[in-house]
Amino acid sequence: MKSVKSVYMMTDLEGVAGVDDWDPRHTDYANEAKGVYERSEMQRLLTGEVNAAAEGLFKAGVEEVLINDAHGAGRTILPEELIPGVRIARGRNRPNWLLGISRRFDALVQVGMHAMGYTPNACLAHSMSRGIRYRANGREIGEMGMAACLAGQLGIPWVFTSGDLHACRESETWAPGIVTAPVKEGLSDLCAVHLPPADARNLIRERVQEAVQKAGQIAPVTIQGPVVIEVQREEPWPAKLREGAERIDAFTVRYTGKHFWQAFHHATYGKPDLPLPE
Ligand SMILES: [Zn+2]
Known part of the structure; x- marks a missing residue:
């Protein structure tokens, strides 16, 4: 080991x-x-x-x-x-x-x-x-x-x-x-x-x-790709969304990525194509 x-x-x-x-x-x-x-x-x-x-x-x-x-x-x-x-x-x-x-x-x-x-x-x-x-x-x-x-x-x-x-x-x-x-x-x-x-x-x-x-x-935590991240707020999302975001309803938007690293940085940093670190 x-x-x-x-x-x-x-x-x-x-x-x-x-x-x-x-x-x-x-x-x-x-x-x-x-x-x-x-x-x-x-x-x-x-x-x-x-x-x-x-x-x-x-x-x-x-x-x-x-x-x-x-x-x-x-x-x-x-x-x-x-x-x-x-x-x-x-x-x-x-x-x-x-x-x-x-x-x-x-x-x-x-x-x-x-x-x-x-x-x-x-x-x-x-x-x-x-x-x-x-x-x-x-x-x-x-x-x-x-x-x-x-x-x-x-x-x-x-x-x-x-x-x-x-x-x-x-x-x-x-x-x-x-x-x-x-x-x-x-x-x-x-x-x-x-x-x-x-x-x-x-x-x-x-x-x-x-x-x-x-x-x-202990096994690493993994989510199989492609990964969809939904972000739900208590307040409605504004009319203009971050590029690549898809509106599900007034309160929920969705980001899709090849894998978690991409979907996460798309949803939170506005970087849909952030490469994985070495
Ligand atoms: Zn915290």
Whole structure:
């Protein structure tokens, strides 16, 4: 069995222990003391979990860890606080969603994950934005599933999730055998029972090592092409749609691609022909 040397780490903010409200960057107090304080606290909590995962990976013998700072802001992890030895892909105007991904990675891990939009009781559940649902070839899919299908298309298995218990359960429906670290249990959209950060980080550090050991037994997540992605909003779509989009009804549009990588980047980035990474 091939050992796991290179790991791609997808990260998000809303599944982190201690976070149960939206990133205040869009609120009208974002630039005032309270907003800045709240955001920096969320950033520290996220960075702590990312570090714990990286520590566990290195302890398990992994040599390369590339972290994708993938929360919508594009710049949420605090680089100065990262442990040595990792690399971080961050920023805006991304050429694709999984910055720096390539076939050389042996496993995908996801840290700070929230459940897909409309999951009952899940904390901060959403799919890319609030008030929107995605389906891929008829199956409802959230952000974790999307990242897993993109990586899976390159042959990379999704082996670990930390986050809301509801997100951990969702991950098990996509990747049987995946190892999870539930660091909080959502009770509503804005409410959860949390582990304190020290316990959350210990759990992540331990479980991610277990995931590395099991990686060879977990199959990459794949969706057979051609792939149709439907995007359903609560508000009607505007009269003018993105090129290549097909309107199903007032609330739903559809994108078709040869495979998931293409259909996804068509639907979310307006890039229908984005080539697969090497
Ligand atoms: Zn998210």
